[in-house]
Amino acid sequence: MEFDVVIVGGGPAGLSAAIRLRQLSIESGHEISVCLVEKGSEIGAHILSGAVFEPRALNELFPNWKEEGAPLNTPVIKDEIHLLFNETRSKLMPDWAVPKAMHNEGNYVISLGNLVRWLGSKAEELEVNLFPGFAASEILYHEDGSVKGVATGDMGIAKNGEKKHSYTAGYELHAKYTLFAEGCRGHLGKQLISKFELDKDCDPQHYGIGIKELWEIDPAKHKAGLVLHGSGWPLSESGSAGGWFLYHAENNQVTLGLITDLAYSNPYLSPFDEMQRWKHHPVIKHYLEGAKRVSYGARAIIKGGLNSLPKLTFAGGCLIGDDAGFLNFAKIKGSHTAMKSGMLCAEAVFEALKDGREGHDEVTTYTEKFENSWLYEELHRYRNFGPAMHRMGFLMGAAFNFIDQNILPSGFPFTIHDNKPDYDCLDRKDLARKLEYPKPDGKISFDKLSSVFISGTNHEEDQPIHLQLKDPSIPMSKNLPLYDEPARLYCPAGVYEVVSLAGEQRLQINAQNCVHCKTCDIKDPSQNINWVTPEGGGGPTYPNM
Known part of the structure; x- marks a missing residue:
């Protein structure tokens, strides 16, 4: 199938790029065909975010979004920042001490999945x-090495690789330009970054894992638009870093979650279990007592910022959204930045198509537009946030960032770099403190399998495993003796288990549980796990997430 532009990924970046391309096409009378493929069963099925939404990019894409019914129904009314010292003590920070990036006047508490569904319409x-x-599973190239398009995965392949009676071949989607908007750690984006050496002039990318739940709470405790953020316990007790959020959405619902920095060093740390015990802190438990958990999900969060941003263009295509890494972690927001990157790319690609270019070239004007946009200004302003926290620790890093954001009008006139990849941060197990986690009570805290169940996750069971081991021997020969096989703990869905079979230990992969967070692809200390797309339509089905 031939198109002018093919877009891989139906999130904020991909949909904003598609919409902007068609807007420009209609305004100019220059017809451009646009195709967008999304691996989720529907647009929005795999979207997971906090989310407090900054409408800046949406204002540009649809100035009359309110009249058109965009689902931004809950304006932020108040920000609270809490420092948790231990399992009972905490302190509410005064407003003057809150970093500017954490103020949310003019923003909205939303379901990003519902906004994406609206953008899809x-x-x-x-x-x-x-x-x-339809999951894009392969990049297609011209003979000159430029990107030609993508191929969607075959359907109906059995676990042993044979074709089942339901077999349907995938499609080749050819385009003059292909835009990759797969989100954090996109598996095709990863290949492109490697093939074209797009990251040779930037810092290593950095990540966190965000684990989120949606709850219906007592109306007497609900205050639509109240936004809580915080840090400290329990991650500080476990020797890690990160932060948490609790947002009062509409309809007596709250969204809450814990973000764990994937640069952590203790191989016994379990982000899932840290999140479950965090909910028992009085600041959080107050809202959850007598409440009902509705949904669960997890995803990796890209947070290297400007310092880790790869080259955005290559012959025949571009990276947009979190496939490149546009999230502003100082704000804990990436939707408006993803949308803006897609819009800037669309404008550059439209100009190239209007000029009659055939797609074997690089659309370098995309980079120029980015560097002259408010998106670049925003990322540049907060470029030191993450590296300061990594290299200086929580207290010194927080002090640095307070001065950088709140005291100095333009921030410090230098850039801090963090050149140690997250996967290279684990200590050996003999140097680490074993962590013990309390059993879930089934009311506030839960186990992994019951959590995966309410995420709506499902995969066709008889299909090739989409969590590929480059060397099947490494989990038992290296990761188990050195790190006690951390995959069984950092995975928030119970995908990885060390089991004994006939007296011999092996790594069991329960691929059907996978919620597509891609943490394993990022944190595996041997970089031995390669996450690829499963059969199209598989994975979670997130409602209101």
Whole structure:
């Protein structure tokens, strides 16, 4: 199938790029065909975010979004920042001490999944060809090495590699330009970064894992638009870093979660279990007592910022959104930045197509537009946030960032770099403190399997495992003796287990549980796990997430 532009990924970046391309096409009368493929069963099925949404990019894409019914219904009314000292003690920070990036006046508590579904409907109105349930599994190249498009995965392949009676071959989608918007740690984006050496002039990328739950709480405790953030316990007690959020959304619901920095060093740390015990702190438990958990999910969060941003263009295509890494971690926001990157890329690609270019070249004007945009200014302003926290520790890093953001008008006139990859941060097990986690009570805290169940996760069971080991011997020969095989702990879905079979230990991979967070692809100390797309439509189905 031939198109002018193919977009991989139906999140904020991909949909914003598709919409902007069609807007420009209609305004100019220069017809451009746009196709977007999304691995989730529907647009929005795999979208997971906090989310407090900054509408800056949406204001540009749809100035009349309120009249058009965009689901931004809960304006932020108040920010609270809590420092948790231990399992009972905490302190509410005064407003003057809150970093500027954490103020949310003019923002909205939303379900990003619902906003993406709305953007999908607007894309359809603009005649974007949307193909949900189709996973782009392969990059196609011209003979000269430029990107030609993508191929979607075959359906109906058995676990042993044979074709089942339901077999359907994938499609080749050819385009003059292909835009990759797969989100954090996109598996095709990862290949492109390696093939074209797009990251040779930037810092290593850095990540966190965000684990989120949606709850219905007592209306007497609910205050729509109240936004809570915090840090400290329990991660500080476990020797890690990160932060948490609790947002009062509409309909007596709250979204809450814990973000654990994937640069942690203790191989016995379990981000899932840290999140479950965090909910028992009085600041959080107060809202959850007598409440009902509705949904659960997890995803990796890209947080290297400007310092880790790779080259954005290559012959025949571009990286947009979190496939490149546009999230502003100082704000804990990436939706408005992803949208803006998609819009800037769309404008550059439209100009190239209007000029009659055929796609074997690089659209370098995308980079130029980015460097002259508010998106670049925002990322540059907060470029030191993450590296300061990593290299200086929580207290010194927080002090540095307070001065950088709140005292100095333009921040410090230098850039801090963090050149140690997250996967290279684990200590050997003999140097680490074993961590013991309390059993879940089934009311506030839960186990992994019951959590995965309410995420709506499902995969066709008889299909090739999409969590590939480059060397099957490494989990038992290296990761187990050195690190006690940390995959069984950093995975928030119970995918990895060390089991004994006939007196011999092996790594069991329960791929059907996978919620597509991609933490294993990032944190495995041997970089031996390669996450690839499963059969299209598989994975979680997130409601209101």
